[in-house]
């Protein structure tokens with residue numbers, strides 16, 4: 001609960017940044033809402049719950065990067081208009097969400113930072129949501145999107161589906177909190193054409209697997225939004 005309380009406080013701080021930052025959008029074409037992907041809504045009956053209940057299910061720990069770290073010094077305010085999904089492409093058994101977060105906090109990733117790291121068991125918050133990270137590869141992506149890294153660690157009993165499902169729940173919580181529509185939940189590919197998150201792209205581009213992920217996000221969003229979609 002203590003962790004969740006801190007998470008909420010960080011979310012609320014981020015909300016203030018959202019209203020302050022709404023005017024920042026320029027003419028960058030990437031800031032337009034992307035076209036919809038082919039989409040099959042999840043037919044599973046909705047299990048309605050509150051946004052805080054779903055945030056607890058995500059199991060969010062807070063391990064914020066030191067404020068004097070190179071990536072955070074002079075960081076810009078975040079305008080949370082998009083959510084950018086990544087995957088680590090690191091199959092090492094020990095490359096869990098907590099291990100990635102520890103590495104991030106001790107400065108092991110030069111010039112890279114992001115907001116949340118997710119694996120099949122937990123989610124670790126690494127940056128306050130009022131601050132931009134360095135994850136999208138473009139200034140527009142960094143300053144206007146919340147970055148979520150999904151771990152691809154392959155240890156005993158690993159289950160990528162659970163990681164993607166946890167990331168989908170976290171995404172739904174953030175969409176609801178910041179009023180972000182589903183079409184503004186984008187793969188890293190959206191900003192730089194990078195093949196990321198590779199496990200959810202098809203031949204390096206958004207396709208059926210990305211549509212599947214969107215449908216999971218939409219399902220969880222409807223569970224915390226009285227059944228209404230934001231597509």
Ligand SMILES: [Zn+2]
Nearest residue numbers: 086087188196
């Ligand atoms: Zn990426």
